[in-house]
Amino acid sequence: MATPNRLSPASQAANKVFTRVDLDGHALPPSPAPSSPLSGRKRYALATELVYTESKDQYGASSIPIYQSATFKQTSSNGGNEYDYTRSGNPTRTHLERHLAKIMNANRALAVGSGMGALDVITRILKPGDEVVTGDDLYGGTHRLLTYLKNNQGVVVHHVDTTNADSVTKVISDKTAMVLLETPTNPLIKIVDIPSIAKATHEANSKALVVVDNTMLSPMLLNPLDIGADIVYESGTKYLSGHHDIMAGVIACNDPGLGDKMYFTINATGCGLSPNDSFLLMRGVKTLAIRMEKQQANAQQIAEFLESHGFRVRYPGLKSHPQYDLHWSMARGAGAVLSFETGDVAVSERIVEAARLWGISVSFGCVNSLISMPCRMSHASIDAKTRQERQMPEDLIRLCVGIEDAGDLIDDLSRALVQAGAVTVTLDGFHAQAPDANSETASA
Ligand SMILES: Cc1ncc(COP(=O)(O)O)c(C=O)c1O
Numbered sequence: 001m002a003t004p005n006r007l008s009p010a011s012q013a014a015n016k017v018f019t020r021v022d023l024d025g026h027a028l029p030p031s032p033a034p035s036s037p038l039s040g041r042k043r044y045a046l047a048t049e050l051v052y053t054e055s056k057d058q059y060g061a062s063s064i065p066i067y068q069s070a071t072f073k074q075t076s077s078n079g080g081n082e083y084d085y086t087r088s089g090n091p092t093r094t095h096l097e098r099h100l101a102k103i104m105n106a107n108r109a110l111a112v113g114s115g116m117g118a119l120d121v122i123t124r125i126l127k128p129g130d131e132v133v134t135g136d137d138l139y140g141g142t143h144r145l146l147t148y149l150k151n152n153q154g155v156v157v158h159h160v161d162t163t164n165a166d167s168v169t170k171v172i173s174d175k176t177a178m179v180l181l182e183t184p185t186n187p188l189i190k191i192v193d194i195p196s197i198a199k200a201t202h203e204a205n206s207k208a209l210v211v212v213d214n215t216m217l218s219p220m221l222l223n224p225l226d227i228g229a230d231i232v233y234e235s236g237t238k239y240l241s242g243h244h245d246i247m248a249g250v251i252a253c254n255d256p257g258l259g260d261k262m263y264f265t266i267n268a269t270g271c272g273l274s275p276n277d278s279f280l281l282m283r284g285v286k287t288l289a290i291r292m293e294k295q296q297a298n299a300q301q302i303a304e305f306l307e308s309h310g311f312r313v314r315y316p317g318l319k320s321h322p323q324y325d326l327h328w329s330m331a332r333g334a335g336a337v338l339s340f341e342t343g344d345v346a347v348s349e350r351i352v353e354a355a356r357l358w359g360i361s362v363s364f365g366c367v368n369s370l371i372s373m374p375c376r377m378s379h380a381s382i383d384a385k386t387r388q389e390r391q392m393p394e395d396l397i398r399l400c401v402g403i404e405d406a407g408d409l410i411d412d413l414s415r416a417l418v419q420a421g422a423v424t425v426t427l428d429g430f431h432a433q434a435p436d437a438n439s440e441t442a443s444a
């Protein structure tokens with residue numbers, strides 16, 4: 001009689017006992033994800049689901065323990081344990097992934113070591129000759145990875161204006177394997193119509209995958225899988241963890257085959273999130289609703305403050321945002337990242353350096369507020385010529401708003417604006433110095 005196959009997924013892979021293979025002929029492990037993370041029960045409001053977990057811990061621990069172990073003992077040489085090796089799977093990471101699948105409205109979620117790690121896993125689906133259609137305003141690291149794939153892996157990358165669905169559909173062909181979208185874009189806060197682009201992409205090429213980077217909003221404000229995306233990923237370094245104490249990336253999808261394929265890459269390359277970081281990410285996720293609520297309320301006040309003083313502010317919470325209606329047709333909030341221009345690089349530099357409460361730092365989505373100049377910092381990996389072609393203003397200041405007292409944040413920013421000479425103080429208040437700081441082209 002044949003011995004029952006009780007090997008863990010990784011051991012099965014090593015022993016080539018799979019009957020299922022992916023599109024490239026790679027052996028696939030059985031999907032460990034439940035078909036429905038809710039298991040048929042009532043769905044609560046998102047703020048509740050973020051906190052509520054159905055932990056299967058043997059002692060009923062209310063916080064999932066950190067299984068800080070590389071290996072797991074088996075009951076026989078045939079295996080016998082659900083886990084064998086942490087690269088292939090770890091109970092703390094599985095708990096997190098099931099929780100993430102639930103809040104991302106996905107059949108499967110996967111946790112890896114960073115947001116860029118997540119995009120690396122996703123883009124390993126691509127083959128030489130495949131084409132990617134993506135935006136002309138993207139996080140710098142995303143641009144860098146796509147450029148690497150273009151220069152070294154034979155992938156063709158089209159950067160188009162994704163605020164215009166027609167620009168995307170125009171370049172879709174039977175070679176298009178992926179359409180990669182970011183909304184709001186980082187750092188120009190442009191809004192991308194996910195449902196229209198997803199529909200047009202799938203109609204033009206049913207095999208093309210629509211991938212959405214949801215880092216700027218998090219599942220608290222947007223679920224791209226519900227509006228046409230095939231894969232969503234985000235940097236867990238930002239809102240999901242919320243304290244800038246870990247690097248993490250998450251990927252989610254509904255197609256089990258795609259989920260298995262990406263799990264294969266994670267196991268094969270060893271980029272799964274560590275048990276300790278899985279624990280910290282799980283802890284962060286529980287406070288996402290309350291952090292986001294406060295961060296957004298602060299961001300709204302700050303955006304209105306800057307706009308009322310004559311600055312050209314890019315924030316989807318402002319009615320002046322040229323794609324305000326589109327944003328609110330998809331999302332449940334505006335997020336807490338905004339950018340504004342001063343009209344003068346030296347003035348912007350002085351503002352950033354005069355701020356005290358606002359830390360000069362890359363990243364966003366964290367409890368403490370940050371200020372940065374994207375062209376020199378988060379987006380410095382995009383060369384100056386490309387930045388210029390894409391009309392990325394060198395004087396752009398990006399504010400990533402935290403949970404501090406809004407009055408303190410505004411006071412500190414006002415002081416920095418005055419100290420930097422960015423505003424003229426008059427009897428009725430102060431006003432942006434730069435003549436064109438409030439010019440109309442906010443969609444540029
Ligand atoms: C929009 C966006 N996507 C992805 C990433 C990559 O995330 P990570 O830094 O966790 O690799 C970042 C920032 O780094 C980002 O801003």
Ligand SMILES: N[C@@H](CCSC[C@H](N)C(=O)O)C(=O)O
Nearest residue numbers: 139141362363364377378381
């Ligand atoms: N030196 C880093 C910069 C990371 S930027 C992080 C974040 N996405 C942001 O937009 O601030 C790099 O080169 O990747």
